[in-house]
Amino acid sequence: MSQKNSNKLIIDKPKEKCAVFGVSCNDIGFSVTRLLYKGLIALQHRGQESTGISVLKTGGNIYTYKRKGLVSKVLxxxxxxQYWGNVGIGHNRYATTGSEKYSSKNYIQPYHFKNNEIEFSLAFNGTIPNYDEIKINMEDMGRIFVTNTDTEVIAQLIASIALGTEDWPEILKMASKLLDGSYSLILLTSEGDIYAIRDPLGFKPLCIGEMKSDNRNLYFVASESCAIDSVGATFLRDVKPGEIVHLSHQKDIHSELVLKAEKTAICQFEFVYFARPDSIIDGVSVAEARLRMGVNLAKKDPILLDPEFKKDAIVVPVPDSxxxxxVGYAKEAKLPYVEGLMKNRYVWRTFIMPGQQKRKSAVKEKLNPIKSVVDGKEVILIDDSIVRGTTTKQIIALIKDAGAKSVNVRISCPPVVSACYMGIDFPTREELIAGRCLKEYGSQNFIDQIKNTIGADTLRYQTVEDLKEAIGIETGLCKACLTGRYPLKSVEKITELERSITSNRC
Ligand code: SF4
Known part of the structure; x- marks a missing residue:
């Protein structure tokens, strides 16, 4: 097993790949760089591999600084x-797939584009499944690419369209219509304007905020509202699916809709796992949605009808997810919520432990059951999702070794049966325990098979309907990893094999 896969045993979750953050200030005597730092720190959970900023003092040039490492180390x-400007954008990146070359400096964002005609910098969260089609067309027109990322394809596309018009909203509208993907993108122009664009189906979150005083006005755009809170600004609203928002250092925020989608495909995993609980996405508090997921699990749980079981039952979360x-489950079930697993925060994900025995001890070093809490108890273990099942299996074994009478696993996300092609770092269907078991044992038996494989006494998942109810977004969620039905036309054309070769996106 590769070192990369051994890491995934420690954190067996899909990974969001990127975060974007931008600030515009009307006072050219004020530098936004420290605000970029604070915003990117708040968004560190969306990407830890590299970070970067592009800043500009209006009337001057764009300067970009980006390196591998956490925000606090790089900036x-x-x-x-050293980097000073009243307008700026920043980006955190996560990249696990592909070879070492995908971790090279070329792939770190923001992507600063400059040729004889145009200069801009862009930061991007998402993926463009039809990027190779666009790339081939542009290569036929003589464009030369230096990386294999969809970020560069977007930049080159924007530069080509800009040959015909200087009107930024028009350029971005035309570009959006050609990109079939999931993305939240921010762009800093050499004139000192920031444009924020969210794809028409709204897969990735994006929101705006402001901070006004007598001296200056500041406008913010961020992947999540927690970043707007972290700089002390006021959250204004989400960027709508299909909307371009212009954050101007001269004027207020203004916007236009590129494409109004009848239905949206907002990523359900943002609510289940990716986003910070203190964020609000499309009007929904992430913390409250997660609480409702727990309530829904308890409401329909037959195990709670057994008074004998309930006498010794405790609700234990897998920290932190x-x-x-x-909390929601325990409240609804009227059972004690107990922290029964101690997490060592200093075992970081670069932890490399080849070999089965060593990996087992690696999980034990990261998560240790509290014997006095779980000994003799019927443990109801709550987690957000099961991906490969390897970590869940090891956690169950640890709790049983610590003396639990039984371990009953409850999962707030329905079974993850299909890979994600919308910009999340996901295993293939064969690697997903639910995907593999569904294929081998059919829809009637696959949950039982998962239960046996992970060694749980009982196993229940949230239903797709209950998940929708808990999140409560009426215009629509992406549930492709739960259903195998993909909302993007270009994804339908792409096989899993092709995707595993080309999944170096951010
Ligand atoms: S397939 Fe799953 S992880 Fe990917 S965007 Fe859709 S809901 Fe999110």
Whole structure:
């Protein structure tokens, strides 16, 4: 097994790949760089591989600084003082797939584009499944590419369209109509304007905020509202699916809709796992949605009808991902919520442990059951999702070794049976325990098979209907990894094999 896969045993979850953050200020004597730092720190959970910023003092040039590493390491005090400007954008990136070359500096964002005609910098969260089609067309027209990323394809597309018009909203509208993908994108122009674009189906979150005082006005755009809170600004609203928002250092925020979607495909995993619980996405509090997921699990759980079982039952979350749902479950079930697993925060994900025995001990070093809490108890273990099932299996074994009478697993996300082609780092269907078991044992038996494989006494998942109810977004969620039905035309054309070769997106 590769070192990369051994890491995934430690954190067996899909990974969001990127975060974007931008600030525009009307006072050219004010530098936004420290605000970019704060916003990117708040969004660190969406990408830890690399970080970068592009800043500009209006009337000057765009300067970009980006490196591998966490925000606090890359954007140290020296760099924050050195890079100065009243307008700027930033990006955090996560990349696990592909070879080492995909971790090279070329792939770190923001992507600063400059030729004789145009200069801009862009930061992007998402994926463009039809990017190779667009790339081939542009290569036929003589464009030369230096990376294999959809970020560069977007940049080159924008530069080609800009040959025909200087009107930025028009350029971005035309570009959006050609991109069939899931994306939230921010772009800094050399004139000092920021444009924020969310794809017409609204897969990825994007929101705007403001901070006004007598001296200056500041406008913000962020992947999640927690970043707007972190800089002390006021959250204004989400960027609508299909909307272009212009954050101007001269005027207020203004916007236009490129394409109004009848239905949206907002990623359900943002609510289940990716987003920070203190964020609000499309009007829904992530923490409250997770709480409702736990309530829904308890409402229909037949195990709670057994008074004998309930006498010794406790609700234990898998930290940190299962906490909010466990609180909801315990409240609805009227059972004690107990922290029965101790997490060592200092075992970081670069932890490399080849070999089965060593991997087992690696999980134990990261998560240790509290014997006095679980000994002699009927444990109801709550987590947000099961991906490969390897970590869940090891956690169950640890809790049983610590003396639990039984371990009953409850999962707030329905079974994840299909890969994601919309910009999330996901295993293939064969690697997903639910995908593999569904294929081998059929829809009637696959949950039982998963239960046996992970060694749980009982196993229940949230239903798709209950998940929809808990999130409560009426215009529509993407549930492709739960149903295998993909909302993008270009994804339908692409086989899993092709995707596994080309999944180096951000
Ligand atoms: S397939 Fe799953 S993870 Fe991917 S965008 Fe859709 S809901 Fe999110």
């Amino acid at each position: 140290n005090n020296e760099k924050l003082s 299962g906490r909010s749902a466990a």
